[in-house]
Amino acid sequence: MSTKDYLEKDYYKVLGVSKTATQDEIKQAYRKLARANHPDANTADPKAEERFKEISEAYSVLSDEQRRKEYDEARSLFGGAYQPGGGTGPGGFDMGDLFGHGPTGGGVGGERLSDLFGGLFGGRGRTSTRSRRGADVETETTLTFSEAARGATRSFKLTSDAACASCKGTGARAGSAPRMCPTCSGTGHDSTILGGFSLSEPCSQCKGRGLVVDDPCPVCNGSGRGKSTRTVQTRIPAGVSDGQRIRIKGKGAPGEHGGPAGDLYVVVHVQPHPVFGKTGDNLTITVPVTFPEAALGADVRVPTLNGMPVTVKIPPGTPNGRTFRVRGKGADRRDGTKGDLLVTVEVSVPKTLSEDARAALEKFRAATADQDPRRDLETRAKGM
Template sequence: MAATDWATKDFYKVLGVKKDASQDQIKKAYRKLARENHPDSNPGNQAAEERFKEISEAYAVLSSPEKRKEYDEQRSMFGQFRGAPGGFGGGGGFRTPGGGSQADFDVSDLLGGLFGGRGRGRQRPQARKGDDLETEATITFEQAVEGATLPLRMTSDEPCTTCHGTGARPGTTPKVCPKCEGSGMITGAAGGLFAMTEPCDLCRGRGLIVENPCETCHGTGRAPSSRTLTVKVPAGVKDGQRIRLKGKGGKGENGGPNGDLFLLVHVEPHRLFGRKGDHLTITVPVTFDEAALGAQIQVPTLDGPPVRIKMPAGTPNGRTFRASGKGAATKAGGRGDLLVTVEVQVPAELSEAERAAIEAFREARGTSSPRDGMFEAVS
């Protein structure tokens, strides 16, 4: 039962005694009420059975001087909160340190140390999330564009296979930590009405004490383990992108969730193609006469037949053409475009016929120069 439930019940009223009643008076009152409401004396009487449970609960606390003292202290503190302006039942809108309203405030957070720490979750080791892991993978340009399924070999700390994560030698069992009673956390006074909760220094937050350590993991319950994961890399992933794979990290303890795996992706460059968002890019060399007179050129694609690009006469160097739907896969399920940039090639060597043709072109062009306008602009 949570500490809140203990502190909000008036056990003295349940037994019909005053707050300063002696132990003998409490015992006498309990025996009288227990005889009157015992299930054996009231077969089929649900109300008497519930009353008997309340009486037994009250006596379990008030019959112990230590528990009774703690109960009185917590009842006194709880009463201060109920009567304080803006406290429980007040109109001031009591706020928790995190900004929640009175409806969000859980008194058991204040009273968690009542009766030796028997608040919520104190009876068994605390569930712990597994570690987040990070690894890297290098994929080809094609895999980045189209998506891929990769096998990843992972080595991480997992529950020990010898002791199955208990940390104890086979044939033995760990015991619940006597200091934190299995919660893995301890509460110490921090001044005022509040307390500071931190990992137990005796069991180091595990909630368990191992007296006969496992020879494989030396009592930690964890040991290096290798496993192969099949990971799906989505289409369109970029170089340097970090992908989160939920639940693929280290395994949790005591029923806790697995951690996450973060995959850092490296993409190998392609000899011909580049990326620009969802579009692929390629630079294609063309000859001077193709650019000057116009031409239809074939351009390779990444994963299909080549496409034909129609270059009009007078195409300048560096002009970009677009082949729709020939780019990378998009998140929406479509494809980007292929952006084709032409680069006019100047031959390093000329045959006699080529030289004669170019000289004839120069003679036909006359004395005009594309640089003439530059001098006019500065004159």
């Protein structure tokens, strides 16, 4: 990205957030926009891909605290003093020197400002105009509850920018090669002298590439870029939760001119289970028990996820809603250990009773008539 483009772009506006937005607000805005503008979901809209690239570029800067700080400082430093095509620099600085393209190559505090820009876009100094980090790519996948608990491998078909397959990214027709730009001597920049100031712009002949293509590739029209459809296989780690966003480093769009590839982000959706739930690394289950089992105690057989059932000992006088912990029967953790299984008992009340059962309960009620669980309820309700 050229200095001019960098100073003019408002990444906050791209994501629709304020300059004081939190990281969570930035993340939520990005997810919403990325999903709405993903090329795979907008095949009839040719501009969707460009919008998606711009959104990903903005998020790659603002989601990183250090890069966001550098971006804010750079825009604050120049403010409205930068005028495309001409103008003066703040405080009488030589703009070419600040960007590292002037005769002295100096900068603020002895550091080239182009190094600041290079840090934002994956390079350092002058090389940042010749190489670019690939865009981040986001996709989604759905796992069953069991797959999420133990981990799963998924394949994703991704479409992104890549080097043109015909010219291998050179932009030149097969059998020919690009040459160094004679205007900028391969730097990719033109310096315009305006009185006592120098302004650096992308070279008008090579458009910042530093190379000139005399016989352009007929497939990419000399751009060196094309479309790449590839299948990426990745492992979703065990223990992921519904809505969790997984980052797979270096699996995004390929970089340009030797720049590193972007990252792949996978938003995971987990289907609910009819029996089990999840709290952190622990699995949960509600087990119905009869009143005699809760009152007298019992050994209750409890299923586990992807394993043999376990026996949980219910002690006499167990109240409704009590939770028991079974060690090591929960979800897999990343370190190879397992969480626990939390078993909550629920006293089941029968809807219909046989004559014998009713008679037995009537006898039980008579035998426990002096045990009133609500005896002091009204007194406690009055605060006495």
